[in-house]
Amino acid sequence: MDCLKPHGLKTDLYELTMAQVYLERGKTERAVFSLYVRKLPEVRNFLVAGGVKRVLDLIGEFRFSKDQLRYLKSLNLFKDWFLDWLEQFEFRGNIYAIPDGRIVFNEEPILQVEADLPSAQILETFVMNAVHLETLLNSKAARIYSVAGGKILVDFGCRRAHGFEAANAAAKAALTCGWNATSNLEAGMLYNLPVSGTMAHSYVMVFGEEEAFREFYRHYPQNAVYLIDTYDVLEAAKLVVGLSKEGYKPLGVRIDSGDIPKLVVEVRRLLDAEGLKDVKIIVSGGVDEYKIAEWRGLPIDGFGVGTRYVTSADKPYLDIAYKLVEYAGEPKFKLSEGKKTYPFKKQVFRFYSNGRMDYDFVTLYGEEAEGEPLVELVLKEGRPVKDLGDWKVARERFLSDFERLPEGLKGLEKVPYEVQIDARLEPENYLPKPRGE
Amino acid sequence: MDCLKPHGLKTDLYELTMAQVYLERGKTERAVFSLYVRKLPEVRNFLVAGGVKRVLDLIGEFRFSKDQLRYLKSLNLFKDWFLDWLEQFEFRGNIYAIPDGRIVFNEEPILQVEADLPSAQILETFVMNAVHLETLLNSKAARIYSVAGGKILVDFGCRRAHGFEAANAAAKAALTCGWNATSNLEAGMLYNLPVSGTMAHSYVMVFGEEEAFREFYRHYPQNAVYLIDTYDVLEAAKLVVGLSKEGYKPLGVRIDSGDIPKLVVEVRRLLDAEGLKDVKIIVSGGVDEYKIAEWRGLPIDGFGVGTRYVTSADKPYLDIAYKLVEYAGEPKFKLSEGKKTYPFKKQVFRFYSNGRMDYDFVTLYGEEAEGEPLVELVLKEGRPVKDLGDWKVARERFLSDFERLPEGLKGLEKVPYEVQIDARLEPENYLPKPRGE
Numbered sequence: 001m002d003c004l005k006p007h008g009l010k011t012d013l014y015e016l017t018m019a020q021v022y023l024e025r026g027k028t029e030r031a032v033f034s035l036y037v038r039k040l041p042e043v044r045n046f047l048v049a050g051g052v053k054r055v056l057d058l059i060g061e062f063r064f065s066k067d068q069l070r071y072l073k074s075l076n077l078f079k080d081w082f083l084d085w086l087e088q089f090e091f092r093g094n095i096y097a098i099p100d101g102r103i104v105f106n107e108e109p110i111l112q113v114e115a116d117l118p119s120a121q122i123l124e125t126f127v128m129n130a131v132h133l134e135t136l137l138n139s140k141a142a143r144i145y146s147v148a149g150g151k152i153l154v155d156f157g158c159r160r161a162h163g164f165e166a167a168n169a170a171a172k173a174a175l176t177c178g179w180n181a182t183s184n185l186e187a188g189m190l191y192n193l194p195v196s197g198t199m200a201h202s203y204v205m206v207f208g209e210e211e212a213f214r215e216f217y218r219h220y221p222q223n224a225v226y227l228i229d230t231y232d233v234l235e236a237a238k239l240v241v242g243l244s245k246e247g248y249k250p251l252g253v254r255i256d257s258g259d260i261p262k263l264v265v266e267v268r269r270l271l272d273a274e275g276l277k278d279v280k281i282i283v284s285g286g287v288d289e290y291k292i293a294e295w296r297g298l299p300i301d302g303f304g305v306g307t308r309y310v311t312s313a314d315k316p317y318l319d320i321a322y323k324l325v326e327y328a329g330e331p332k333f334k335l336s337e338g339k340k341t342y343p344f345k346k347q348v349f350r351f352y353s354n355g356r357m358d359y360d361f362v363t364l365y366g367e368e369a370e371g372e373p374l375v376e377l378v379l380k381e382g383r384p385v386k387d388l389g390d391w392k393v394a395r396e397r398f399l400s401d402f403e404r405l406p407e408g409l410k411g412l413e414k415v416p417y418e419v420q421i422d423a424r425l426e427p428e429n430y431l432p433k434p435r436g437e
Numbered sequence: 438m439d440c441l442k443p444h445g446l447k448t449d450l451y452e453l454t455m456a457q458v459y460l461e462r463g464k465t466e467r468a469v470f471s472l473y474v475r476k477l478p479e480v481r482n483f484l485v486a487g488g489v490k491r492v493l494d495l496i497g498e499f500r501f502s503k504d505q506l507r508y509l510k511s512l513n514l515f516k517d518w519f520l521d522w523l524e525q526f527e528f529r530g531n532i533y534a535i536p537d538g539r540i541v542f543n544e545e546p547i548l549q550v551e552a553d554l555p556s557a558q559i560l561e562t563f564v565m566n567a568v569h570l571e572t573l574l575n576s577k578a579a580r581i582y583s584v585a586g587g588k589i590l591v592d593f594g595c596r597r598a599h600g601f602e603a604a605n606a607a608a609k610a611a612l613t614c615g616w617n618a619t620s621n622l623e624a625g626m627l628y629n630l631p632v633s634g635t636m637a638h639s640y641v642m643v644f645g646e647e648e649a650f651r652e653f654y655r656h657y658p659q660n661a662v663y664l665i666d667t668y669d670v671l672e673a674a675k676l677v678v679g680l681s682k683e684g685y686k687p688l689g690v691r692i693d694s695g696d697i698p699k700l701v702v703e704v705r706r707l708l709d710a711e712g713l714k715d716v717k718i719i720v721s722g723g724v725d726e727y728k729i730a731e732w733r734g735l736p737i738d739g740f741g742v743g744t745r746y747v748t749s750a751d752k753p754y755l756d757i758a759y760k761l762v763e764y765a766g767e768p769k770f771k772l773s774e775g776k777k778t779y780p781f782k783k784q785v786f787r788f789y790s791n792g793r794m795d796y797d798f799v800t801l802y803g804e805e806a807e808g809e810p811l812v813e814l815v816l817k818e819g820r821p822v823k824d825l826g827d828w829k830v831a832r833e834r835f836l837s838d839f840e841r842l843p844e845g846l847k848g849l850e851k852v853p854y855e856v857q858i859d860a861r862l863e864p865e866n867y868l869p870k871p872r873g874e
Contacts, residue, residue: 311754
């Protein structure tokens, strides 16, 4: 909520101090920066690209207002000609990207920025933050979806996401990656997402269970899910049976605490015995993909998934980088161990075998190959080349990729996927030859 | 960035469906909800309250616009009279809180909302999100501060925070909890925080080290910190020595990768031998309190701390709850194991011994005790009672509390702190007596 518009100050100080030096020293030739994940976390077999559409939607507002320029001037670091340059700034470069919803792996450039060096540099923090957040959340949402095996998944995480911006991103990521709904109303309105919800313990405590359920049904007969763990789950389940006979039959019941494996079996048996086979059992409270896997085979129809999803709790960040790979036509790279970078603007080709992804091949952009190219030019000279579509389109991309994902990568065990790097990208090729040779 | 104003939709659907039933059924008496952390994480010995000022600043905008009401109407769940109620809504209740920057523990109500039940209910998601985020970040920032033992700490996390709202919150939390600066410009402007920065590898790669350093110094003689790990750290350190003799002496050097313990010792020796004892060594890259503790005793003057701080990576969420504790004068509580709640509006008294915190005592609000009361009435009938001040005031509160924190709690090992609960708050007191007694 505490965010400024336009977005130019969504950056680190050093982006601007460096840009001033670049400009003053004429380092304004074409640069390419590549935004990618160096290494997949141990607890992810694949990632799902995200944040590209958001970058495209917001990049026109990556500018600097008079107030913001006045603030920058007050830092006593910037010269007037540079502040003028910032005042005139709008991004007029190119962006190459792998669209939201596509499954990606390490070393694959989700976003590549091509522009004069200062322009490409000052975008760094902004595009990293946007792509990191949505790729992180998409990847976690997809992992949960993958393990849930078709069960209902609803995002309950709004209250413990890292701010409402993150909460909204999480709701969108959930729906992008196959989930059914979110409880977050602002995200529902912003992105046109399906919303759903049940009731809280406070509500049950105020009315008492019987009246709470009855009243809820009276108001929301199409959407009633009764929360049955405020006092005694089995007693509440019996109450649900009684109410159902009176005509207050809910869509489902929710259990938010207790010994879940034991409770769901008993509640299911109780409901089934009374002909309530279609009353669903929803479980929430500390749910994540590990719990879902542990509870596989139990009579659970769906999950409310909150905190551990929206914070990507088992791995709350990705090893994402924004690296200079080309300047003035020359390859740029780092050789440091574990942080080696490959030079040049890149394309990724995906190869399939029997309808499943077989391996990916990272090569120079502009090369031809048999496989499916993943990288597209999405912004040309500051203008969108095509509409990437909303979350529904991203969801189609995700579901289509997910279908073709090797079965082994869909589980919780670590399974590698082959990403080949074109030998011509090896930085060693571009080292100056030792003297005397 | 994707956030709507006003803030009424920053809520879960069920808050509104429940509120509609409350209103229709006349459940509009005075309710008290308590927002607190049930249990401290294993990896936190204390928490630092946050988000209270933000709630107070924004609560006046917790309303519903025409557009938002139209959206709600489209869900086909709400009656016109309820949408009218939302349209008129502004929060007119009371808020009791422990101000930002104060050290707090489990079961201590950071925020208590007292209002008619529907009003207090619909705030749930909003206040939880705001208090959770800032308390999480304050607590992590304080833990890092605690271990850093006076070394320079700069927030570098903007790019990998969960959105810019979280990035800005992290910058503010860092400064609240004793850090020195942030690299985040938007936060710098929004909250008037000190900003600082160095240079990136891309910059060094474009110029080459010598020119990169020289140019940076020429532009920013007061603020030059040279990044010396792009190629060979020791070679770069020798270059720094040479440049310093020419008059390009930096404030410091930054090392972002490699074998830190070995490198900093060698660089320090090299600089000292040339009379550059006052050139500081700053380390960044994967830094958190565990690394800082591991590197204790090494010649490191300061740290750039990013990802692992801003995502609170070792524990990216708190077990925070917003629980109904009183309705219409009656105690409300849950007995479930591990989720037991204590009824009634509360005060916390802190007791000191020899200038250090000794224990806290949680009792009924309005009780008198010898200790220092932590809970204050901050909003009365919708109006602020006092100005809680900005981050500088919160920082004073934090530093003053930190000084009085028992030494054992300042380390990384788990050390408990005693929080006594008044026996009169035990929910067992308020159970209906079994029949026949």
